[in-house]
Amino acid sequence: MSRKRDIEELEQRRRWAEQQGGEENVARQHQAGRLTIRERIDTLVDKGSFQEVGKLTGAGEYEAGEVQGVTPAPYVAGLAKIGGRDVVVGGEDFTIRGGTTARLDRRKGGQGGFSEDLAHQYRIPLVNLIDGAGGSVTSAKRRGHATFPGVDSFDRSVDLLAEVPVVSAVLGSAAGGPAGRAILSHWSVMVAETSQVFAAGPAVVERSLGQRITKEDLGGPDVAVAKGGTIDNVAASEEECCWMIRRYLSYMPQNVWQAPPQGPADDSVERADDELLTIVPAERRRAYHMRRVIELVFDKDSVFEIQPDFGTALITCLARLGGHVVGVVANNPMVYGGAMDVAEALKQCHFIELCDTFHIPLVFLVDVPGFMVGLQAEENGVLRAGMRAVYVASQATVPVVTCVIRKCYGMAGMATCQQRGVNLRIAWPSAEWGSLPVEGGVAVAYRRELAEHPDPKAREQELEAELREFSSPFRAAEAFGVEDVIDPRETRAYLHQFIAAAQSRLATELGPKARTGVRP
Amino acid sequence: MASVEIQSDVTGTVWKIEVKEGDTIAEGDTLMILESMKMEIPVVSTDAGTVAKILVTEEEPVAEGQAVALLNL
Known part of the structure; x- marks a missing residue:
């Protein structure tokens, strides 16, 4: 009872x-x-x-x-x-x-x-x-x-x-x-x-x-x-x-000792959207919708954006490619031409560490003119924050594929590559790169010549046009200075083949990752 | 009548104003184009409505978050 x-x-x-x-x-x-x-x-x-x-x-x-x-x-x-x-x-x-x-x-x-x-x-x-x-x-x-x-x-x-x-x-x-x-x-x-x-x-x-x-x-x-x-x-x-x-x-594994869950592969990896061919305007100064590029490349309805309202010149999302979980880092040309300011750098650092910790391979869709310039950015410590993004990228061991859509300049550009890894960099024909964009760069490098020239403005444009010829990605591809130039419509299939192959590496690297050193 | 402020996402200068006061516009229409970081950055309408007031002139510098136009809904 x-x-x-x-x-x-x-x-x-x-x-x-x-x-x-x-x-x-x-x-x-x-x-x-x-x-x-x-x-x-x-x-x-x-x-x-x-x-x-x-x-x-x-x-x-x-x-x-x-x-x-x-x-x-x-x-x-x-x-x-x-x-x-x-x-x-x-x-x-x-x-x-x-x-x-x-x-x-x-x-x-x-x-x-x-x-x-x-x-x-x-x-x-x-x-x-x-x-x-x-x-x-x-x-x-x-x-x-x-x-x-x-x-x-x-x-x-x-x-x-x-x-x-x-x-x-x-x-x-x-x-x-x-x-x-x-x-x-x-x-x-x-x-x-x-x-x-x-x-x-x-x-x-x-x-x-x-x-x-x-x-x-x-x-x-x-x-x-x-x-x-x-x-x-x-x-x-x-x-x-x-x-x-x-x-x-x-998108997450149960813990760092496991691999992320494989999703359904119900979107053909061979899908090649013609829209990708025209999405980047021929006029170099014109911005375009990077989020649309992401939608077209990754599995349908698989994109989940992290921090969409902060550091808006950068887009970070979890997505799937042929069912494999990937982390996507893309620059947003609609905001400051995609330049990396303090917020963008912090956002990129957090996202890279997140993906690295949970063994999620990274895809960079690059259109970055460099670190943000100007007094405001310097006061906020853009150089330190930006170099932190370089530091964090350098420590990540998860496989990275870099796809250059348009601009890839300077140290912000370096933070999109994995130089200690296989460093696979592929480029669309619209890509261009260098230590800094030709505009602005000419004014610095040819300062004396321009100052002494009767028509400095015309001479500057002449020099810019001359130098721009060398920025064709085909020339860099000849020198294997970029691993490949691809038709934008091939992006999905190309990335997929490498992300699928990277699973072998990921499976051998499970477990916690120790990060040593002092971040700048 | 409800009105909304359209703000600039970036610091830069006004390059080209694409609409005039009284124009009827749809959400997503380009109101003006700014120049920032050597790029043309469109200011797009967040709503549909009519342009009540343009608050800037071409070549004028604008700050991030500054109101550049007023829209009547």
């Missing part, structure tokens, strides 16, 4: 957990346009796959030794499946004390804790659904002393970045620890209008600097995604956010 009572109590306790912060707080969460943590997990994972761990955690109320109710701990975590593969998922329950830290013997997750230990030991991806504001000064009163920063260490979060895919979604106003946790991820996403992220929120900002600013203006996607690049992508809704997380993980 008492066994039956035990089971009844267990079921009662589970029901209390499912009530979360109570009807009123759940309604408030919905009114704010947000899902509860349990709804989020349901939306994210394969139907019925969530095995919660620690459902009984919370603060119990007792009368004469009989439990009257339990206020659940404000964190829900467990094991689930996404696309049939195991993942660890966890997130704060904002309906309970605003998702603040629970007072448990062991953390459930978020910053260390059970969920991070599980992802680490089982070597499976971790998804953090973040909706909490972190520490509060009131905890010092409760404990009787102020806690030293790091009582909840980020060490496990840091280690995971070398082991398994880590995804974080910011789904409310995140400051402090939860905000920091979001950054220690391979990929992060936030939801437009309902989420903000910052080191410190408006109240702290006003007290510290006298600045009055709304939380949306301080940490909405316009700042956190487009300007700061703090968070990678924006979703229009929580549903879209969950879809994006599933999509992102579909």
Whole structure:
């Protein structure tokens, strides 16, 4: 009989957990346009796959030794499946004390804790659904002393970045620890209008600097995604956010000891679109849509762009080619002619390391006139950031194929090649390269001659035309200074053959990669 | 009537203005062409509407994020 009572109590306790912060707080969460943590997990994972761990955690109320109710701990975590593969998922329950830290013997997750230990030991991806504001000064009163920063260490979060895919979604106003946790991820996403992220929120900002600013203006996607690049992508809704997380993980292996999953090869690798022949305008000064080039070359509907709103002169995406996962890095001539500024350099560094870590071969579609020029760029440290991109490219060991669409100049051009590898560089007939573009370069190299010339403008144009003849990719191909010049329509088949062949190398290189040295 | 600002994505100079005030335009139409980094960079409309005001003149320098035209939706 008492066994039956035990089971009844267990079921009662589970029901209390499912009530979360109570009807009123759940309604408030919905009114704010947000899902509860349990709804989020349901939306994210394969139907019925969530095995919660620690459902009984919370603060119990007792009368004469009989439990009257339990206020659940404000964190829900467990094991689930996404696309049939195991993942660890966890997130704060904002309906309970605003998702603040629970007072448990062991953390459930978020910053260390059970969920991070599980992802680490089982070597499976971790998804953090973040909706909490972190520490509060009131905890010092409760404990009787102020806690030293790091009582909840980020060490496990840091280690995971070398082991398994880590995804974080910011789904409310995140400051402090939860905000920091979001950054220690391979990929992060936030939801437009309902989420903000910052080191410190408006109240702290006003007290510290006298600045009055709304939380949306301080940490909405316009700042956190487009300007700061703090968070990678924006979703229009929580549903879209969950879809994006599933999509992102579909390109990733379970851990760095495995190869990325092979997708369906239902788009013919021989597909050769005529549009590729005319997409680059004959007029050299005219820009074109690089995203269209990417669509035409890689498998249909396989392109997932990372950081589309930050460092917009560069495009980084995960895609498939004949079903093989590839990382695509392409310059965007629509923004500053594709020049590499600080944001572009940081974006490229992160993406290269991401692909290198998870054994995803890289394809560069190059149209880069060089590092960004001008006072603003120099003040921002473009040279240091740009050389960091060169440094990171040099350390990557995953196979790289470089396809030059138009411009490939200078040190930014060097960051698109893998000189220590096979260094396969192929070029479209529209390609041109050198240490710097002929325009501007002539003015520097022939400064004295031009100064003394009666018509310097005409002479400059004459010299430019003369030098441009040498920039034909066919001449470099004669010298094997570029490995091949191809018909743009052959790009897909050509790249595919090499990416498919590179799988042999990738299979022998699985495991974590140590990167040594000091990045510039 | 709702109106939107069309902003320049880049710092550069206005090279050629392709529309005039009162013109009806579709989303994606080129409003003007800027010159930046020796490239012609089109400023394309983010919405369909009519051109309410052109805020710059040819050869004028523009900054990244600067409003270059107003559109009535």
